[in-house]
Structures are given as structure tokens and as C-alpha cells.
Amino acid sequence: MNFAFTERALTLQQRLTDFMQQHIVPRLAAWQTEVEAGHYPVSFMQDLKNLAKAEGLWNLFLPDLKENEPGTRLSNLEYAPLAEIMGAVPWAAEVFNCNAPDTGNMELLHLFASAEQRQQWLVPLLNGDIRSAFAMTEPDVCSSDATNIQTLIQKDADDYVINGRKWFITNASHPNCQLFIVMGKTDPNAEVHQQQSMILVPANTAGIEIVRNIKVMNHLSPEGHNEVVFRNVRVPAANLLGKEGSGFALAQARLGPGRIHHCMRSIGAAELALKLMTERAIERKAFKQQLYQHGVISQWIAQSRMEIEQARLLVLKAAWMIDQYGAKAAAKEIAMIKAIVPSMQEKVIDRAIQCFGAMGLSPDTPLADLWVNARALRLADGPDQVHLRSIARMEIKHAKEHLGQSSAYLVQRKI
Ligand SMILES: Cc1cc2nc3c(=O)[nH]c(=O)nc-3n(C[C@H](O)[C@H](O)[C@H](O)COP(=O)(O)OP(=O)(O)OC[C@H]3O[C@@H](n4cnc5c(N)ncnc54)[C@H](O)[C@@H]3O)c2cc1C
Structure with a gap:
């Protein structure tokens, strides 16, 4: 094992530390004040994102970005201390486009999206132009066992129709959340790990109801941990991510x-x-x-x-x-x-x-x-x-x- 940081990694650690101290730490109180006043995203977030992008402190989490995709290609080992530096301020990671759940969603799209899906969803996510949510957990079943998920994703001619109730869906209150990656069952009769699929659902599709933003230990996150109902939500079959049955x-x-x-x-x-x-x-x-x-x-x-x-x-x-x-x-x-x-x-x-x-x-x-x-x-x-x-x-x-x-x-x- 070799944990020694490269010269490049050490330089990035210093640059990120400087950025945090110059641009983020002085705004901690302003962030709180704006969020409490109901201004979300806060007024300075886009400026900070532009600055981070211009300084090359952008998409630091994805090691194998393609040539035309914006970001700094780092190994996980190089990224670790950078994420640690961001971790001191809960909202800092978004400034560098390195926040959950968007990072996980970008990874999924990076690995499994078709060329059209990449263009439609991955490119704007990598640019930080939109936000996204990942919808797996359900109130009615033990969702730590993903095979329990009950939401149905049913084929109907050239479409899929989604029905189910999710909760604790992070980012679903973000005004710029434009995509749900939904996990559900396409074939409840298949072998237990082949029943699930994931599907890309534009947030403005008819039939999606944001029921509430659930407080976490009485703390209301502005980006949301939401209960969301999908009622006869219809999307084209081409929105399926990967193959049918590959969701697990x-x-x-x-x-x-x-x-x-x-x-x-x-x-x-x-x-x-x-x-x-x-x-x-x-x-x-x-x-x-x-x-x-x-x-x-x-x-x-x-x-x-x-x-x-x-x-x-x-x-x-x-x-x-x-x-x-x-x-x-x-x-x-x-x-x-x-x-x-x-x-x-x-x-x-x-x-x-x-x-x-x-x-x-x-x-x-x-x-x-x-x-x-x-x-x-x-x-x-x-x-x-x-x-x-x-x-x-x-x-x-x-x-x-x-x-x-x-x-x-x-x-x-x-x-
Ligand atoms: C702040 C926050 C954000 C979240 N964001 C998202 C999100 O964006 N998208 C999303 O889909 N979900 C999200 N979740 C949900 C989270 O992933 C689930 O809460 C988690 O997977 C557990 O599922 P569950 O709540 O259904 O608990 P259950 O599956 O009902 O489990 C309850 C408890 O049972 C016990 N248990 C379970 N299995 C075992 C076992 N094998 N052995 C012993 N004990 C066991 C554990 O103590 C566990 O805590 C979020 C949750 C929180 C708190």
C-alpha cells in the first residue's frame, strides 16, 4: 500500500483549503441567514460554483471523465483528502459539484447511460446546471434490503409506467432538481436480484407528487429529504437505465x-x-x-x-x-x-x-x-x-x- 500523495494532490489540497478559507468560511453566517429566510439556493452559490470551475476545482470525484467532460481527473486516493477538506462545511461540496446524491447519480450515468441519456442528463449534471435525486427507499418496506422495493415500473407499449411511494429522497426540494433516478420492479416474478430496474424520470413529468420535506431530527434541509409519490408516471421506454432487471x-x-x-x-x-x-x-x-x-x-x-x-x-x-x-x-x-x-x-x-x-x-x-x-x-x-x-x-x-x-x-x- 502506498498512501503518499503526489505533488499534484498536495497542490490541490492547498488550493482547496485556500478556496474554503477565502470564499466559503466567510459566508457561513450568510448561508444560514439566507436559508432561514427561505432563499434557496442561496444568492452566492452560483458565483462560488463559477469561481470553483474557473479554478479547476470541479468534479474532483470522477476518476475517468471523458475528454470533453469538465473536471479534474483524480484517483480516489487523491480525492480523499479533498473531500475531507470539503466535509468541514455541509454545503461546501456543492460548490465543487461534488455533493451527494448528484455525485452518485453522475457515476451511475457515467457507467450505464446510453449516448442520448448522457447528453440529456450527464452533461448538464457535470456542468452543475441541474440537480438530481435518487429514489429507492420506501416507507412501506425495509429498504435496507433493496430486494424489498415495491414500486412498479411496468412496460406499456413504448413507455414505462411508474407507481410507488418513496421517502427520504434527498435533493427533491432543490428548485433545480430536474431528474429522479427511480428504482422499482419491472418483473416481480423474476429471480430475486433480477426483478429491479432503474429509470430516468424528468422531475416535471405528470403524476409526480412531492408530499413533504421530511425533517431529519427536527432539522429541515433546504434541498429536502422528501416523500414523493409516483402515480401513473409515464416515461418513454428509452429512459430505462441499463438493461431491464439490472437495477440491483x-x-x-x-x-x-x-x-x-x-x-x-x-x-x-x-x-x-x-x-x-x-x-x-x-x-x-x-x-x-x-x-x-x-x-x-x-x-x-x-x-x-x-x-x-x-x-x-x-x-x-x-x-x-x-x-x-x-x-x-x-x-x-x-x-x-x-x-x-x-x-x-x-x-x-x-x-x-x-x-x-x-x-x-x-x-x-x-x-x-x-x-x-x-x-x-x-x-x-x-x-x-x-x-x-x-x-x-x-x-x-x-x-x-x-x-x-x-x-x-x-x-x-x-x-
Ligand atoms: C438523511 C437521509 C438521507 C437519505 N437519502 C436518501 C436518498 O436520497 N434516496 C434514497 O433512496 N434513500 C435515502 N435515505 C434512506 C436510507 O437509505 C434508508 O433509510 C436506509 O437504507 C435504511 O432503510 P429503512 O429506513 O427502510 O430501514 P429498514 O430497512 O426498515 O431498517 C431498519 C433497521 O433494521 C435494522 N436492520 C436492517 N437489516 C438488518 C440486518 N441485516 N441485521 C440487523 N439489523 C438490521 C437496522 O438497525 C436498520 O436501521 C436517506 C436517509 C436519511 C436518514
Whole structure:
């Protein structure tokens, strides 16, 4: 394994850090004020996007962009620390066109779209001209098992007709969300992993009802985590993404790199929380000692540093493995980081909140928002337990294939 960053990667890290400090951090309060006043997207978002694009800090997440597609071609390992830098501010990734769920959708289109679909949807997404949503989760079934999905995508002459109810669909409130990638069943009688398909649904198609923007832990995201009903929604058959019955495989492909991007940003959020906690512990005094001089708080600082470093190394390993051997070969590492990193982020931010006292729960620090993101991420893109299940299955499969190898280490005592 080689995690050493190239000269190019180090230069990009510095440029991105400078961009964050010059253009994003000074606008944190303005972003909050505008969003609370109902102005979304905020007035300065497009200017920031133009600036990021002009500076070559654009579409940093896609390693294999085609020649005419805008962006900087980086490996996952090169992208990891950049996503980490963005992760300190929840809305920053959009400035660089690197935000979920658009990134995952662009990856899907990049891998599986036809030439016409690429032109119609991928090009404007890569240019940052439109936003998109990914609609898989349903209120009526355990959606962490994608085979449960009930939405129907039924063939009717030259069209498909979609019927179903989805929820927690991120971006669906974004005024510029123009595309839903919908997962549903084209053949409920096929083999269990061949029943699903994905289809591209323009957001202005008749029959789509945005029921509500669901609050996440009482926090309303302006881009939305929406409940959406698809009622006799009719689109041309050419809108199918990939082949009929390939939806489950496409979902697996989409979630691999997407999960690693989330984790990279989580490390950035945890790193910021640790820095805030440490500075606060140096500045504030209780019971005649600075906070850091209280053993328990210095332990929180030490534990947080160790946990962040552990998590970062595993994320870098996962990124390196995807680069070297592909997402499939890195399946265990991806599952491990998805189970470890959001929990680590939650724990570190929780300590920082405690160290800040009541202020930690207020909007005067970013901690409360970052904590909510961490908590949500333990469910979004698969609950922790599902990733643990996958890791255990891989371990057990490996052990069964090598059964007996470790038994030589057993000490057989004969009396
Ligand atoms: C902020 C946010 C944004 C989201 N954005 C999107 C989006 O854009 N598009 C989209 O389609 N979905 C989105 N989701 C939904 C998310 O992907 C689902 O919530 C997740 O996949 C879990 O599905 P579920 O809620 O149906 O939970 P269920 O499948 O009902 O699972 C409930 C619980 O059962 C337990 N469980 C499940 N399987 C196992 C197992 N094998 N072993 C042990 N325990 C198990 C786990 O504790 C799990 O949390 C988002 C969610 C959140 C919170």
C-alpha cells in the first residue's frame, strides 16, 4: 500500500483549503441567514460554483471523465483528502459539484447511460446546471434490503409506467432538481436480484407528487429529504437505465464510491470538531484549571485524535484499493469504513459538544448540524447493521474456504 500523495494532490489540497478559507468560511453566517429566510439556493452559490470551475476545482470525484467532460481527473486516493477538506462545511461540496446524491447519480450515468441519456442528463449534471435525486427507499418496506422495493415500473407499449411511494429522497426540494433516478420492479416474478430496474424520470413529468420535506431530527434541509409519490408516471421506454432487471446491480455499483465520499467528508467534520474542542479546552477555565487540564477532557482529545487517525487510514486504504483493484474488490473495506466512520464522527462531535457546554447545542457552532449529519449517515446509504452483516458474511465465507488452517494453533492438552 502506498498512501503518499503526489505533488499534484498536495497542490490541490492547498488550493482547496485556500478556496474554503477565502470564499466559503466567510459566508457561513450568510448561508444560514439566507436559508432561514427561505432563499434557496442561496444568492452566492452560483458565483462560488463559477469561481470553483474557473479554478479547476470541479468534479474532483470522477476518476475517468471523458475528454470533453469538465473536471479534474483524480484517483480516489487523491480525492480523499479533498473531500475531507470539503466535509468541514455541509454545503461546501456543492460548490465543487461534488455533493451527494448528484455525485452518485453522475457515476451511475457515467457507467450505464446510453449516448442520448448522457447528453440529456450527464452533461448538464457535470456542468452543475441541474440537480438530481435518487429514489429507492420506501416507507412501506425495509429498504435496507433493496430486494424489498415495491414500486412498479411496468412496460406499456413504448413507455414505462411508474407507481410507488418513496421517502427520504434527498435533493427533491432543490428548485433545480430536474431528474429522479427511480428504482422499482419491472418483473416481480423474476429471480430475486433480477426483478429491479432503474429509470430516468424528468422531475416535471405528470403524476409526480412531492408530499413533504421530511425533517431529519427536527432539522429541515433546504434541498429536502422528501416523500414523493409516483402515480401513473409515464416515461418513454428509452429512459430505462441499463438493461431491464439490472437495477440491483446498478444500485450496488452506485453505492460503492458514494459511500467512500461520505466517509471522507465525515473525517473532515470530525477533524473540525476536534480542533474546535481543543481550542475551546485551551481557552476556557473551570474549577481553577483550563478545561484541557482536566484529565477527562484531555482524554477526549487524545481518544478523538486516535479514532480519527484510525478511521482516516482505513478510508485511505479503501480509496487505494478501489484505485488498484476496483470497487468490487474493495467491498469489505467500503463496508468497514461505512460502519466505522459515521459512528466515529458522531462520538467525536458529541465530545466536542459536551466540551462547549450549552453553546455546543446552539447554531453558534457548526457542531449540532455536523452531529445530525453523522447520525443520519448511520442510516443513509445502508444502516450500520447491514454493513456489519456484509463484513461478517465475507469473513465467514473466507473462513469456510480455509477451514482448518488456524486449528494448528490450538493447544490440545492431553492429560
Ligand atoms: C438523511 C437521509 C438521507 C437519505 N437519502 C436518501 C436518498 O436520497 N434516496 C434514497 O433512496 N434513500 C435515502 N435515505 C434512506 C436510507 O437509505 C434508508 O433509510 C436506509 O437504507 C435504511 O432503510 P429503512 O429506513 O427502510 O430501514 P429498514 O430497512 O426498515 O431498517 C431498519 C433497521 O433494521 C435494522 N436492520 C436492517 N437489516 C438488518 C440486518 N441485516 N441485521 C440487523 N439489523 C438490521 C437496522 O438497525 C436498520 O436501521 C436517506 C436517509 C436519511 C436518514
